[in-house]
Amino acid sequence: MFRYYLGLGFRSLRRNPVLTVLMVLTLSVGVAASMTTLTLLHGMSGDPIPGKSDRLFVPRLDNAPADNPPNDGEPATQVTHTDAMALWEQGKGKRRTPIYGLAPAIDSGRADLPPFFSEGVAVGADFFPMFDVPFLYGQAWSAAEDAKAASVVVIGRGLSERVFGEGVDPVGKTVRISDADYSIVGVVDTWNPVPKFYRLIGNNQYGTSEDVFIPFRTAIARELQMNGSIDCSASAEPGFKGIVASECVWMSYWVELESAADRQEYADYLNAYVNEQKALGRFPRPLNNRLHNVMEWLDFNEVVSDDTRTSTWLAFGFLLVCLVNTVGLLLAKFSARPGEIGVRRALGATRRDVFTQYLTEAGVIGLVGAAVGVGLTFAALAFIRGFDDDIALITRVDGLMLTTAIVLSVAASLLAGLLPTWRACQVVPAMQLKSQ
Structure with a gap:
């Protein structure tokens, strides 16, 4: 009927x-x-990363001067190079990586394709398994290459097809980035988390993923200029090395924990780290750390x-x-x-x-x-x-x-x-x- x-x-x-x-x-x-x-x-x-968003965390540490605290009482949204390296090297957490943005020049070596700028990031090797980044060819660089600041690079599918052609596996080939040659070890397949949670500060929150991924220590050693936001509460020495050694906050740091239940343990670790730094004359203000999982990070940055x-x-x-x-x-x-x-x-x-x-x-x-x-x-x-x-x-x-x-x-x-x-x-x- x-x-x-x-x-x-x-x-x-x-x-x-x-x-x-x-x-x-x-x-x-x-x-x-x-x-x-x-x-x-x-x-x-x-x-943007279901099934994992409650285990991925971004810490915020309050390194503001005692006589110039933030107006809203909130710590900085990014961390210093000093803190990122310390947290990274101490190895707390299942996986971890510092991140800062790049805008490197790409020289294809082809007469029909003049040099051009591309979006990139300096990251640790854990970046790829942490954020479930898919690979079209090859893989991420190794931990050993991470440690020795090797001249290796992972590129995006778009850049690979633009420089080497569609359907071509460029792993093992060389690409010139910012006046230095890098050996390609992997090609990231199409990967566009929405929103772009791992780079919300000073970046397009809904843009496509980067085309260049360079080992973090390599980028620092070659003084690859950052492309993003920087906040300096005190003056820094001139030049890239001055920024690296300063109390300026200009990079993100992400950590993956075994489970969401490990959050308090990691928060206690951050408090202990800051207290150690206080003994060295840093972090003059009272403990004021924050630890956000992915969805809390989106809310804090008012993505919606x-x-x-x-x-x-x-x-x-x-x-x-x-x-x-x-x-x-x-x-x-x-x-x-x-x-x-x-x-x-x-x-x-x-x-x-x-x-x-x-x-x-x-x-x-x-x-x-x-x-x-x-x-x-x-x-x-x-x-x-x-x-x-x-x-x-x-x-x-x-x-x-x-x-x-x-x-x-x-x-x-x-x-x-x-x-x-x-x-x-x-x-x-x-x-x-x-x-x-």
């Missing part, structure tokens, strides 16, 4: 085309507005702004207005058919049968509205990408969002159809037959 009612629902779309078009457009515009903002919110607030949340609620408010209008249009559509309802009731149809039939018709309108609404959502997201290509990764409609759009549209149409359907069920057969 449901299939029969479904067929009636699709045939009824042609009965009053003007009302049908108005209902579909009203519903689809509301769905498109809410799904566009919901897609952006979903992309911004999703877990209040404006985004407000826009989402406003869009759903607009959908509610569209529902109210759809209710009025459905009332007009169903109220024009009392004679048909009277005949059906006289022939033995129950109120439940009438209710099911007309609610199914409302659901059909929701299905058509979902199709149009999804199309409008894609168009709206493409329009947004036209303003800012950097947010392309969060404007993609995945399977979850597509399913949500369909369910939302059908549910909205069924909700809007409840009152008109109930009104249709109140038709008295005898009165309608007498008037015919």
Whole structure:
């Protein structure tokens, strides 16, 4: 019987085309507005590394001068080179890595491809297994190469295809980066965590991953200039070496623990480390450390702004207005058919049968509205990408969002159809037959 009612629902779309078009457009515009903002919110607030986000932590240490504390009482968002190296070399945690951004020049050695700048990071070998970075060719450098500041590099798939050609394995070949030759040991496959949680400070939070990964000690030894944010609470000696030796904070440090339950133990370790440094004349302020897991780190950096949340609620408010209008249009559509309802009731149809039939018709309108609404959502997201290509990764409609759009549209149409359907069920057969 449901299939029969479904067929009636699709045939009824042609009965009053003007009302049908108005209902579909009203519903689809509301769905498109809410799904566009919901897609952006979903992309911004999703877990970028599910299954691991509660075991990955970024520490923050308060090395501000005693006479110049931060206004908000919060420690710096990054750490000094001194602290990053100390935490890294002490080896606490399952895996760990310092990170700082680079913008190296790439010389392909080809006459048809002049030198160009690329995005890169200086990291430890643990970076790749820590963040589940996939490899297309080769692998990460070894711990021994990490320790001796070897001239090796891991490059991204995009850079590999640009310099060496698509489908070519460049492992073992040499690439010139910032006036030095590096041996390629691996090629990272397409990898774009959204948001870019491991480089939120001084970087595009929704950009694609880097194309150059250089061993941290190698980058420091060759004085590869940082590309990112730097905060100096005290003056530093001039030059790269001065920054390295200073109390300036300019890099991130990440650690992976065996389990989330090890968090307090690691926090105690950080306190002990700072107390040791206090004995050496550093960290003049009281203990003020922080330890964030991935999702806490996203919240702290306000990856999802209040404006985004407000826009989402406003869009759903607009959908509610569209529902109210759809209710009025459905009332007009169903109220024009009392004679048909009277005949059906006289022939033995129950109120439940009438209710099911007309609610199914409302659901059909929701299905058509979902199709149009999804199309409008894609168009709206493409329009947004036209303003800012950097947010392309969060404007993609995945399977979850597509399913949500369909369910939302059908549910909205069924909700809007409840009152008109109930009104249709109140038709008295005898009165309608007498008037015919």
